[in-house]
Amino acid sequence: MSAQADTLADVKVTRAEVEDFFYHEAALLDEWKLKEWEALLADDATYYVPPNDDLDGSHKDTLYIISDDRERIRQRIIRVLDPNCHAEFPKSRTCRLITNVRVLKVEGDLVTATANFVCYRYRRFQREFSYVGTYRYILRKDGDQFRIKERRVFLHAHELGRLGSVSFIL
Amino acid sequence: MPTMETSRNEPRSFVVDDPQKGVFLLDREALVSEDVLRAEIKNIFAKCWIYVGHGSELKKNGDFQSRRVAGRPVIFARDSKGQVRCFFNTCRHRGALVCTERHGNVRRFSCVYHGWIYNNDGSLARIPGDEAYIENFDTSGLGLKSPARFEQYRDFWFMCLDADAPALTDYLGKATDYIDLVIEQSPSGKMEVLHGTQEYDVQANWKLMVENSVDDYHLPTTHSTWLNFMANSGVKVEPPKDKDLVLPTRGFAFDLGNGHFTTDNVNFRGRPVAAWIPLYGESAKAEMTEIRAELVERLGEDRARRVADTNRNLVIFPNLVINDGSSVTIRTFFPDGANKMQVTAWALGPVEESESARARRLDAFLTFYGPGGFATPDDVEALELVQQGLANWSDDRWSEMSRGFGREGEQLNSDEHHLRTFWRHWNKLMTGAQA
Numbered sequence: 001m002s003a004q005a006d007t008l009a010d011v012k013v014t015r016a017e018v019e020d021f022f023y024h025e026a027a028l029l030d031e032w033k034l035k036e037w038e039a040l041l042a043d044d045a046t047y048y049v050p051p052n053d054d055l056d057g058s059h060k061d062t063l064y065i066i067s068d069d070r071e072r073i074r075q076r077i078i079r080v081l082d083p084n085c086h087a088e089f090p091k092s093r094t095c096r097l098i099t100n101v102r103v104l105k106v107e108g109d110l111v112t113a114t115a116n117f118v119c120y121r122y123r124r125f126q127r128e129f130s131y132v133g134t135y136r137y138i139l140r141k142d143g144d145q146f147r148i149k150e151r152r153v154f155l156h157a158h159e160l161g162r163l164g165s166v167s168f169i170l
Numbered sequence: 171m172p173t174m175e176t177s178r179n180e181p182r183s184f185v186v187d188d189p190q191k192g193v194f195l196l197d198r199e200a201l202v203s204e205d206v207l208r209a210e211i212k213n214i215f216a217k218c219w220i221y222v223g224h225g226s227e228l229k230k231n232g233d234f235q236s237r238r239v240a241g242r243p244v245i246f247a248r249d250s251k252g253q254v255r256c257f258f259n260t261c262r263h264r265g266a267l268v269c270t271e272r273h274g275n276v277r278r279f280s281c282v283y284h285g286w287i288y289n290n291d292g293s294l295a296r297i298p299g300d301e302a303y304i305e306n307f308d309t310s311g312l313g314l315k316s317p318a319r320f321e322q323y324r325d326f327w328f329m330c331l332d333a334d335a336p337a338l339t340d341y342l343g344k345a346t347d348y349i350d351l352v353i354e355q356s357p358s359g360k361m362e363v364l365h366g367t368q369e370y371d372v373q374a375n376w377k378l379m380v381e382n383s384v385d386d387y388h389l390p391t392t393h394s395t396w397l398n399f400m401a402n403s404g405v406k407v408e409p410p411k412d413k414d415l416v417l418p419t420r421g422f423a424f425d426l427g428n429g430h431f432t433t434d435n436v437n438f439r440g441r442p443v444a445a446w447i448p449l450y451g452e453s454a455k456a457e458m459t460e461i462r463a464e465l466v467e468r469l470g471e472d473r474a475r476r477v478a479d480t481n482r483n484l485v486i487f488p489n490l491v492i493n494d495g496s497s498v499t500i501r502t503f504f505p506d507g508a509n510k511m512q513v514t515a516w517a518l519g520p521v522e523e524s525e526s527a528r529a530r531r532l533d534a535f536l537t538f539y540g541p542g543g544f545a546t547p548d549d550v551e552a553l554e555l556v557q558q559g560l561a562n563w564s565d566d567r568w569s570e571m572s573r574g575f576g577r578e579g580e581q582l583n584s585d586e587h588h589l590r591t592f593w594r595h596w597n598k599l600m601t602g603a604q605a
Contacts, residue, residue: 051368054366075399078398086548159367165541
């Protein structure tokens with residue numbers, strides 16, 4: 001929760017604004033424009049993919065799939081853009097379908113919003129990968145801009161199984 | 171190049187093992203053939219001790235975990251009296267799974283089909299409508315079946331389908347020294363499996379994961395982005411000074427007998443147990459100094475250095491890997507067809523670890539391991555590329571594994587000595603050849 005949340009009036013936010021932001025972000029990720037995507041992150045941004053068998057556990061005592069602070073996200077971007085990131089070279093083609101967008105909570109300048117998604121991922125000669133899940137974001141609203149404070153990705157499959165790796169930004 | 175033809179009386183071998191020429195070759199059929207897989211199920215997975223789970227996953231009486239062990243659905247449970255047990259998750263009546271939840275705490279397991287009920291010690295509790303059977307119908311032998319053998323070493327529980335197998339501790343042999351070394355991270359000698367399971371498939375033969383788990387030769391190429399990340403995070407990754415080395419520090423490989431083997435390296439990558447690197451942050455320094463002091467006090471300077479300043483990847487034949495490197499993982503995998511495996515990985519830590527040390531251990535795990543880590547996805551990619559390339563196996567038959575063959579004395583982690591150790595043992599079990 002933002003320290004300012006107690007003192008600031010709640011920002012006004014519409015679902016359409018959040019949807020537009022999600023669609024914009026999805027396009028940047030699908031087009032591998034990760035430097036532009038990084039510009040959407042707040043300075044204290046975090047990115048989590050909890051394990052399929054313990055979606056509610058804390059990353060401090062539970063083994064996650066991904067648990068990145070802002071610096072780790074920066075390093076992840078460096079890694080996945082490197083041609084020596086073999087799991088993503090040549091780059092996967094991805095296509096995200098985002099739906100069921102809901103604004104759950106507004107506290108001061110922080111907006112909690114969720115969406116369901118399917119992210120299809122294709123690699124040459126390989127099976128199709130369908131990542132099905134729910135995004136849960138905490139967005140910081142500043143004027144008419146959003147910045148991502150927390151980005152949490154819940155995968156619905158009981159186990160990662162045939163999806164193999166999460167080697168791209170999901 | 172050698173060919174597969176052998177004289178009629180000679181048993182087939184999957185390896186060419188020629189110390190005179192310094193050549194070791196593996197027949198790629200071993201990595202692609204469904205016939206070989208069928209033989210492995212019989213000669214390896216039904217003969218060897220297979221890891222089931224860790225006692226810490228069953229904290230209270232009545233706790234259970236249901237999982238597949240080498241493809242077999244089993245229930246790993248602590249019964250109401252506290253005894254750890256393993257049952258086939260198969261109803262004695264018509265064969266349905268009797269436990270469908272991943273984990274939980276129960277006194278009884280009941281089959282949804284006709285309602286047969288079993289106690290958490292496996293014994294049969296009730297057959298619905300039992301008046302329909304003849305008088306004195308004998309139900310005493312109708313409890314859930316267990317694997318022929320079920321034994322533990324320091325709370326690592328294994329099953330074996332062969333009643334005549336040697337005792338688990340004899341089977342593990344010298345590998346127990348390395349398990350002990352991992353457990354010595356804990357002041358009380360007790361480690362626990364942490365919450366959160368990584369379960370993912372790799373479209374590659376299961377034996378490629380055995381090789382990959384201990385193959386330090388591949389690190390600079392497969393994991394250059396991880397090495398960059400370490401450098402970006404303030405860890406010195408200097409090129410090796412000595413000839414023959416591919417990593418910044420010297421490391422060895424040891425044959426531990428019975429097909430088990432390990433790497434044993436001087437650490438350069440940081441260890442949550444008491445080898446600080448900048449990646450952990452300045453705030454971690456004080457606590458890690460304390461953890462280190464406790465190790466020295468309890469184990470002495472030399473042994474503390476062994477626990478904290480060396481890392482190892484241990485393979486217990488056939489399919490258990492304990493990576494004691496950037497963190498501690500228990501990793502097991504089993505074939506789902508010749509071209510595919512299912513991997514399960516857990517994190518392991520000392521039971522008395524503080525919240526901050528636990529968080530650091532888990533974070534360190536993710537810097538390297540797992541489906542979202544900075545290294546494992548590239549391992550998976552490499553193995554899948556091997557499997558795709560092996561479609562040409564019948565016309566390009568032999569994998570080259572001669573690196574370091576003929577080296578006298580200590581064997582290097584970046585050679586293929588330990589891989590040859592695995593394949594010789596595997597070949598022996600598959601063909602009856604002398605290792």
